Amino acid sequence: MQQQELIPRLFRTEFRKITAVLCRHFGIEHIEIAEDIASETFLSALETWPYKGIPDNPAAWLYAVAKNKAKNSIKRHDLFKQKIASQVKSELSKTEEVEIDLSEKNIQDSQLQMLFAICNPAIPTEAQIGLALRILCGFGIDEIATAFLTSKETINKRLFRAREKLRDEKVLIEFPFGGEINNRLETVLMTLYLLFSEGYYSESNDMVMREDLCMEAKRLTYLLIENEQTNLPQVNALFALMCFHSSRFEARKNKNGELVLYEDQDESLWDQDLIAKGSYHLHQSSQGNKFSKYHLEASIAYWHTIKNDTKEKWSSILQLYNHLLAKEYSPIAALNRTYVLSKVYGKQKAISEAEKLCLENNQYYYSLLGELYTDIDNVKAIQNFQKAFLLAKTSPDRKIIEKKIHSIFQK
Amino acid sequence: MEAYALIMRHEDGSKIASPEQMETWMKQTMDWIGGIAAQNKFVSGTGLPFADAKVVTTKNSKAVVTNGPFGEIKETIGGFITVKADSIDEAVEFAKGCPVLQGEGNSMEVRKIAKGDGIH
Numbered sequence: 277m278q279q280q281e282l283i284p285r286l287f288r289t290e291f292r293k294i295t296a297v298l299c300r301h302f303g304i305e306h307i308e309i310a311e312d313i314a315s316e317t318f319l320s321a322l323e324t325w326p327y328k329g330i331p332d333n334p335a336a337w338l339y340a341v342a343k344n345k346a347k348n349s350i351k352r353h354d355l356f357k358q359k360i361a362s363q364v365k366s367e368l369s370k371t372e373e374v375e376i377d378l379s380e381k382n383i384q385d386s387q388l389q390m391l392f393a394i395c396n397p398a399i400p401t402e403a404q405i406g407l408a409l410r411i412l413c414g415f416g417i418d419e420i421a422t423a424f425l426t427s428k429e430t431i432n433k434r435l436f437r438a439r440e441k442l443r444d445e446k447v448l449i450e451f452p453f454g455g456e457i458n459n460r461l462e463t464v465l466m467t468l469y470l471l472f473s474e475g476y477y478s479e480s481n482d483m484v485m486r487e488d489l490c491m492e493a494k495r496l497t498y499l500l501i502e503n504e505q506t507n508l509p510q511v512n513a514l515f516a517l518m519c520f521h522s523s524r525f526e527a528r529k530n531k532n533g534e535l536v537l538y539e540d541q542d543e544s545l546w547d548q549d550l551i552a553k554g555s556y557h558l559h560q561s562s563q564g565n566k567f568s569k570y571h572l573e574a575s576i577a578y579w580h581t582i583k584n585d586t587k588e589k590w591s592s593i594l595q596l597y598n599h600l601l602a603k604e605y606s607p608i609a610a611l612n613r614t615y616v617l618s619k620v621y622g623k624q625k626a627i628s629e630a631e632k633l634c635l636e637n638n639q640y641y642y643s644l645l646g647e648l649y650t651d652i653d654n655v656k657a658i659q660n661f662q663k664a665f666l667l668a669k670t671s672p673d674r675k676i677i678e679k680k681i682h683s684i685f686q687k
Numbered sequence: 688m689e690a691y692a693l694i695m696r697h698e699d700g701s702k703i704a705s706p707e708q709m710e711t712w713m714k715q716t717m718d719w720i721g722g723i724a725a726q727n728k729f730v731s732g733t734g735l736p737f738a739d740a741k742v743v744t745t746k747n748s749k750a751v752v753t754n755g756p757f758g759e760i761k762e763t764i765g766g767f768i769t770v771k772a773d774s775i776d777e778a779v780e781f782a783k784g785c786p787v788l789q790g791e792g793n794s795m796e797v798r799k800i801a802k803g804d805g806i807h
Contacts, residue, residue, distance in 0.1 A: 298768035438725040591714070595714060595717055598717040598718060598720060598721030598724070599721075601724035601729070602720050602721065602724045602729055605724060605725075608725075610726070611723055613725050629722050632725075632726050633725060636727065
């Protein structure tokens with residue numbers, strides 16, 4: 277049956293639109309009502325379409341049903357209010373005029389405003405990502421649970437607390453005013469960056485799910501670029517970063533779904549359109565004087581789209597990592613920098629700096645040491661890879677480490 | 688963990704470096720800072736270019752302003768970075784890596800930053 281494919285596809289594209297518009301209409305305190313109405317709308321489609329056939333314009337059908345359900349809910353709510361608080365008299369006539377605006381313009385505005393409302397420092401970052409996935413990306417609770425490698429129950433609790441917090445804080449669903457945009461944007465970009473990373477580096481084995489997360493992060497970032505007020509250098513830099521990284525999706529998995537490391541990738545599989553798109557937005561990001569960590573990361577990612585090993589490439593990347601770390605420390609940047617250091621100054625120098633990193637709980641730390649000691653001291657190389665193997669959490673990671681150890685034994 | 692200032696002292700601030708030398712020196716300095724930052728021990732850095740530098744002194748209780756280079760003052764400060772370190776010895780180890788020391792006569796001064804100054 278056709279609707280078996282159609283409904284999930286519509287769910288993916290339309291659920292989030294309906295939810296965002298309704299959230300904005302009802303206000304943050306009724307975020308669940310918006311989600312419920314959107315869910316019920318799809319339930320109606322599932323119940324009706326098999327018998328009556330698929331409507332000519334399925335999306336319009338969904339919008340109409342959602343509007344009706346929303347109106348009914350408002351009426352019920354008003355009736356309830358009136359029975360309890362009898363002083364409200366003028367309200368009743370108003371409910372007749374309620375118009376739920378599901379035009380493309382309002383959908384876009386609502387999504388943008390919801391993005392700002394959800395990415396609120398008052399709630400933990402994990403919860404921001406969860407809510408964004410639910411409300412702005414239309415992910416099911418089970419999908420979010422898969423993405424975070426946790427249970428549906430945990431996600432439900434997390435989202436429940438987050439909604440409660442947004443209510444308590446009386447967060448408004450609105451576009452931030454002039455000078456406030458830059459401040460608020462920082463949290464939004466951080467959440468989108470983490471959403472993308474969740475997909476790109478996730479420990480989940482579900483490759484399709486992971487690419488979906490990255491695509492959603494990219495789509496939401498693009499929403500900001502499409503809006504004149506938020507089409508800012510740092511947004512373009514983040515978008516460029518996402519384009520460069522996702523250009524390697526095809527190349528970084530083999531036929532068995534195993535991860536292929538950068539060095540071993542077939543660069544003919546790199547998506548040149550995405551690389552060109554990334555370059556365009558990296559260029560856009562250089563306008564203005566705002567120099568964010570996304571600029572640095574996008575520039576690093578840009579150099580990685582050039583496969584040839586040149587001195588210029590690695591020394592440029594090293595400088596970018598130096599600046600990135602001076603701006604903001606992260607273990608992954610520290611490890612990457614040390615790897616790049618070996619490309620510029622040789623393995624001995626990199627080993628002596630690697631020993632100072634103090635990242636003894638990090639599997640990638642031992643993988644790095646294993647890599648650096650290879651051909652310098654192969655016994656130490658194997659010892660380090662073995663430590664990495666014990667710390668590795670996923671089977672793709674373990675497979676890669678096994679291969680490394682195997683290739684040293686063959687030397 | 689204490690905060691230390693690592694101060695770069697140049698023996699002669701009047702030496703003018705070529706753009707290529709400057710670029711190499713900048714890269715080396717960033718490599719040095721990157722190595723400290725990779726250990727999560729870097730706090731901040733402040734470069735002090737010699738161009739447009741002025742010196743204010745007093746003569747007969749009157750302020751006298753002179754352009755750099757620095758006349759009577761033999762050593763000049765090229766910049767400083769602030770790091771976190773467990774001990775003065777660790778801070779000294781960081782200082783040893785500074786490329787300023789490649790210049791004969793240059794030196795590094797390592798100073799603990801007093802607490803209660805807004806940083807701590």
